[in-house]
Structures are given as C-alpha cells and as structure tokens.
Amino acid sequence: xxxxxxxxxxxxxxxxxxxxxxxxxxxxxxxxxxxxxxxxxxxxxxxxxxxxxxxxxxxxxxxxxxxxxxxxxxxxxxxxxxxxxxxxxxxxxxxxxxxxxxxxxxxxxxxxxxxxxxxxxxxxxxxxxxxxxxxxxxxxxxxxxxxxxxxxxxxxxxxxxxxxxxxxxxxxxxxxxxxxxxxxxxxxxxxxxxxxxxx
Amino acid sequence: xxxxxxxxxxxxxxxxxxxxxxxxxxxxxxxxxxxxxxxxxxxxxxxxxxxxxxxxxxxxxxxxxxxxxxxxxxxxxxxxxxxxxxxxxxxxxxxxxxxxxxxxxxxxxxxxxxxxxxxxxxxxxxxxxxxxxxxxxxxxxxxxxxxxxxxxxxxxxxxxxxxxxxxxxxxxxxxxxxxxxxxxxxxxxxxxxxxxxxx
DNA sequence: TGAATACTAGAGTGACTGCTCTAGGAAAGG
DNA sequence: CCTTTCCTAGAGCAGTCACTCTAGTATTCA
Numbered sequence: 001x002x003x004x005x006x007x008x009x010x011x012x013x014x015x016x017x018x019x020x021x022x023x024x025x026x027x028x029x030x031x032x033x034x035x036x037x038x039x040x041x042x043x044x045x046x047x048x049x050x051x052x053x054x055x056x057x058x059x060x061x062x063x064x065x066x067x068x069x070x071x072x073x074x075x076x077x078x079x080x081x082x083x084x085x086x087x088x089x090x091x092x093x094x095x096x097x098x099x100x101x102x103x104x105x106x107x108x109x110x111x112x113x114x115x116x117x118x119x120x121x122x123x124x125x126x127x128x129x130x131x132x133x134x135x136x137x138x139x140x141x142x143x144x145x146x147x148x149x150x151x152x153x154x155x156x157x158x159x160x161x162x163x164x165x166x167x168x169x170x171x172x173x174x175x176x177x178x179x180x181x182x183x184x185x186x187x188x189x190x191x192x193x194x195x196x197x198x199x
Numbered sequence: 200x201x202x203x204x205x206x207x208x209x210x211x212x213x214x215x216x217x218x219x220x221x222x223x224x225x226x227x228x229x230x231x232x233x234x235x236x237x238x239x240x241x242x243x244x245x246x247x248x249x250x251x252x253x254x255x256x257x258x259x260x261x262x263x264x265x266x267x268x269x270x271x272x273x274x275x276x277x278x279x280x281x282x283x284x285x286x287x288x289x290x291x292x293x294x295x296x297x298x299x300x301x302x303x304x305x306x307x308x309x310x311x312x313x314x315x316x317x318x319x320x321x322x323x324x325x326x327x328x329x330x331x332x333x334x335x336x337x338x339x340x341x342x343x344x345x346x347x348x349x350x351x352x353x354x355x356x357x358x359x360x361x362x363x364x365x366x367x368x369x370x371x372x373x374x375x376x377x378x379x380x381x382x383x384x385x386x387x388x389x390x391x392x393x394x395x396x397x398x
Numbered sequence: 399t400g401a402a403t404a405c406t407a408g409a410g411t412g413a414c415t416g417c418t419c420t421a422g423g424a425a426a427g428g
Numbered sequence: 429c430c431t432t433t434c435c436t437a438g439a440g441c442a443g444t445c446a447c448t449c450t451a452g453t454a455t456t457c458a
Contacts, residue, residue, distance in 0.1 A: 002432035003426045013435095029312040031230035035416060045437035050417065112308035113228040115372065128375060152385070159370070159377065160385060167366025171358070173314065176327060178358065186351070186359060193392040201402035202456040212405095234446060244407035249447065405454075415444085424435075 014052050017042050018066065021059040026106030030060060030113045057114065063107065064123040068130050070098075075134030084141040085148075088161075091135065092191050095165050096184045105173040132158050142195070149197045157195060164190055213251050216241050217265065220258040225305030229259060229312045256313065262306065263322040267329050269297075274333030283340040284347075287360075290334065291390050294364050295383045304372040331357050341394070348396045356394060363389055 020042035024033035035056050039049050053059045074094060078087050098104060114120045135158040142148035148157070168187050171178045219241035223232035234255055238248050252258045273293060277286050297303060313319050334357045341347035347356070367386050370377045 002428085003424085003434050005434070006425090028315070029230075031228075031312065034414085046417075047419090047437050048435075051435065054417095056416070109308070109311035109314065113230065113312050115308070116227070121374070124373065128373065156385070159375065160389065163366040163370055163389075164363060165366070166369045167362040167364070170365045170369060171362055174323065174327065175320070176358065186355070190359065190362075190393055193395070194389055196392070199398060201400095201458085202404050202454080204404065205455090209404095233444085245447075246407050246449090247405075250405065253447095255446070400458090402457085403455090406452085407450105409449090411446105411448075413445095416442100418441075419439090420437105422436090424433105426431105426433085428429100428431085 013048075014062075017044070017049060017052055018059060018062050022063050022103055022107055025060065025063070025110040026103035028110075029106075030056075030110045033110070057117065057119070060111065060114065061119060061123050064111070064120075064127060068123070068127040071127070071130045071134060075130075078138075084138050084145060087138045088135070088142065088148075088191070088195070089188055091138075092161075092165070092188050093184065096168070096180055096187055099169050099172055100180045102172075105169055108169060109173065128162070131162060135161065139195075146197065148195045151198055160194060161191055164194060212247075213261075216243070216248060216251055217258060217261050221262050221302055221306055224259065224262070224309040225302035227309075228305075229255075229309045232309070256316065256318070259310065259313065260318060260322050263310070263319070263326060267322070267326045270326070270329045270333060274329075277337075283337050283344060286337045287334070287341065287347075287390070287394070288387055290337075291360075291364070291387050292383065295367070295379055295386055298368050298371055299379045301371075304368055307368060308372065327361070330361060334360065338394075345396065347394045350397055359393060360390055363393060 017038070021033070021038045024038045024041055027033070028037070035046060035049060038056075038059070039046050042049070053062070074091075078090070081087050111120065111124070115124065132155070136154055139148060139154040139157050143150045143154055152160075164187070168183070172180055216237070220232070220237045223237045223240055226232070227236070234245060234248060237255075237258070238245050241248070252261070273290075277289070280286055310319065310323070314323065331354070335353055338347060338353040338356050342349045342353055351359075363386070367382070371379055
C-alpha cells in the first residue's frame with residue numbers, strides 16, 4: 001500500500017475552491033464565471049479543480065449545501081429557548097448579518113441562472129425546507145401564545161417571512177444605496193408588522 | 200429613390216422578436232437562451248434578428264425599456280385621483296397582475312446575469328426610478344392625510360414597498376406552490392401593514 | 399418597367415470554454 | 429531504499445455560440 005488521503009488537507013483544499021467559486025459566481029454569474037477564473041482565484045490549475053469537483057455545477061451545489069447546513073445548525077442551536085418571539089427576531093437579524101457578505105446577493109442571482117437544473121432545484125428545495133421547518137414550530141408557538149396573528153396558517157406566514165427576506169436580499173445588489181446594516185432595523189420592523197396580530 | 204421603410208410593419212416585427220426573446224430569456228436565462236432559439240421561436244432567420252438588433256443584449260434592453268414605459272404610462276393614468284390610499288393599493292394589485300405572466304419572474308432572474316453590464320445597470324436604474332418617482336407623491340400625500348406612517352421618510356417607504364414586491368415576484372418561480380393569484384390578497388395586506396401608521 | 403434599396407435566410411467563422419489527458423512530483427507505507 | 433497511490437499542472441480538444449457575409453427576394457419610387 002501507499003499514500004492514504006489526508007482528510008484535513010483535502011477538506012481545506014476543497015473549501016478553498018468553494019470559496020473562490022463563490023467569489024467568482026457572485027461577481028460574474030454562473031455562466032460568465034469561467035472555470036479558469038475560479039482556478040486563478042483559488043491559485044490552482046484546472047487539473048486540481050476537476051480532481052475535486054467533476055463539474056462546475058457541482059461547486060455551485062456545494063456552496064448551496066454549505067448554506068443549508070449553516071441554517072440547520074443555527075436552528076439546532078436555538079433548541080430549548082423559551083422566548084419564541086425573540087427567536088423569530090433573531091432569525092431575521094441573523095439572516096441580515098449573513099447578507100452583509102456582499103457575495104451572498106450576487107451568488108443568489110447566479111443560482112437563478114441554473115434553477116432549471118434538476119439537481120439545483122432539489123438543493124434549493126432542501127434549503128428552503130430547512131428554513132421553513134426551522135421557523136415553523138416557533139411561529140406556531142408564538143401563535144399559541146398570542147404573540148403572532150392566527151388568521152393565517154403558520155406555514156403560510158413562514159413563507160411570507162421568506163418573501164420579505166428574499167426581497168431584502170435582492171435589493172442589496174442594485175446601487176440603490178440600500179445597505180444591509182442601515183436597513184436592518186426596518187427589516188425587523190417589517191417582519192414584526194407582518195406577523196403582528198390583527199388589530 | 201426606392202423602397203422606404205414601413206414603420207408599422209417594422210415595429211410589429213421588432214415587437215415579435217422582443218416577445219420571442221422574452222419567452223426564451225425567461226425559460227433559459229440570458230446566456231443559455233441562444234440567438235438561434237430566439238430566432239426559431241420568432242420564426243425568423245438569424246439575418247433578420249441581427250437586422251433588427253445589433254446584439255443579443257440589445258433585445259434584453261428593449262424588453263426592459265418596454266417595462267419602464269408601461270410603468271410610466273400606468274402612473275400617468277392615475278393623475279388626478281383623490282383616493283391616495285386607493286392608488287397605492289391599486290399599484291400593488293396592478294403589479295401582481297403583471298406578475299401573473301409566468302415569464303416575468305424568469306425574465307427578472309435572467310436580467311440578474313447581466314446586471315454588471317453598464318447599459319443594463321442604467322436601464323434598471325431608470326426602471327426603478329420610474330416606480331419610485333411614480334409612487335413617491337402618493338405616499339407623501341397619504342402621509343399628509345394621516346393614512347400612512349410618517350416615522351419613516353416617504354422615499355424609504357417606497358423602497359420598502361419594492362422590497363416586498365420583489366420578494367413576492369422572486370417566490371413565483373420556485374415550485375413552492377406560491378401562486379400570484381392565491382397570494383394577491385396577502386400581498387396587499389402585507390403592504391398595508393408595512394405602511395400603516397405606528398400603533 | 400426598371401432601378402434602388404429594404405428585408406430575409408442560412409451557411410460559415412472566429413473565438414471561447416468546460417473538461418480531458420498526460421506527465422510528472424510528493425507523500426505514505428513496506 | 430522502492431513502490432504505490434495521491435495530487436497537481438497546464439496544454440489540448442471537442443463542442444458551442446454570437447455574429448458576419450453573401451446571395452437572393454420583395455417592395456416602393458420614378
């Protein structure tokens with residue numbers, strides 16, 4: 001036998017490629033971000049790139065999966081909290097904080113170009129499910145506590161929270177002078193109004 | 200001299216190409232929608248295509264400009280109304296109705312792939328300005344009448360109405376079972392809550 | 399009618415890009 | 429040490445696509 005793989009080194013290299021790809025996708029979109037550019041950004045040759053990922057699309061999928069995992073981890077960390085309203089607000093704040101990475105908005109737009117692909121659609125569905133499943137029990141609890149309106153089913157409310165979050169993220173890229181930090185409070189307020197009991 | 204151009208015939212042909220391009224862009228995105236596919240959809244040869252538009256990108260710009268013109272025309276038609284709140288609601292309803300064309304969401308995503316282009320950015324800025332400028336006087340009037348909150352400047356409120364509208368549009372493409380018609384009332388309600396005076 | 403020009407079609411071209419292939423360097427085991 | 433496998437690089441290939449060119453047709457004016 002000979003040389004075994006070093007999982008740490010392997011994972012680090014892989015992550016570096018993912019990060020470079022995220023940068024390129026965000027800047028140029030999926031189709032215009034060439035594999036050559038990603039390799040240059042990561043400081044590797046194309047041979048290395050295709051050693052780690054069979055396809056350019058697979059890197060994009062890896063980025064998506066990283067995001068989904070982060071979401072799942074965040075909700076797992078909230079287990080046991082009793083201030084249901086606080087969790088909802090914190091989730092919005094947490095999302096806004098992630099959007100502060102200027103690459104996020106560009107990457108989301110890049111994903112739009114390959115949404116038709118079956119694997120991408122599945123990954124997006126998983127990602128969305130992670131957020132909705134994470135949010136749902138808290139919204140239900142808040143409804144039971146009378147903190148959130150109950151004239152609309154909890155699942156639909158969750159979907160509408162995503163509407164606002166997605167809209168917020170979408171505006172961060174245009175040069176409309178829309179800054180994540182400056183608009184964060186307004187975002188929280190908007191979600192609050194969306195969820196407030198009918199009055 | 201000989202043969203002069205027939206403006207009617209010319210415009211009709213041009214519009215047909217724009218419509219075919221809209222269909223293709225919406226379905227496949229900007230880079231994956233080939234000029235060949237657009238020509239096939241429009242039932243023309245590539246010679247005709249490039250006779251009307253110097254570049255594939257120019258067709259996309261033409262689509263954007265058509266949209267901007269439509270927005271300007273709609274707001275012009277509201278001139279003289281006195282029910283300021285009604286105008287705001289009508290605008291949301293009108294937007295939702297436009298989104299009912301399933302190509303709109305796909306097209307917006309397609310535009311995202313070429314947002315970095317200078318001309319596209321300028322066209323998007325014009326489009327956004329058309330909506331904001333159209334909305335602003337009505338929001339200001341509603342504030343003066345006490346129908347809309349005034350703890351936030353009117354311009355910023357307008358930007359946030361766009362956040363919600365964009366988020367709504369963005370969700371129409373995923374297969375999340377999000378339908379324009381079914382969610383319209385919720386959209387109106389969400390904007391109402393966003394604009395309601397602080398309570 | 400004839401000439402000039404708008405319009406149309408589609409084959410061809412040049413450039414680009416995702417990915418493969420080969421050749422070799424480096425690390426782990428024996 | 430040697431062998432085996434992992435890892436890396438970058439030249440090259442096959443395919444694709446926006447756009448050009450040419451040749452011809454339709455339409456209007458004199």
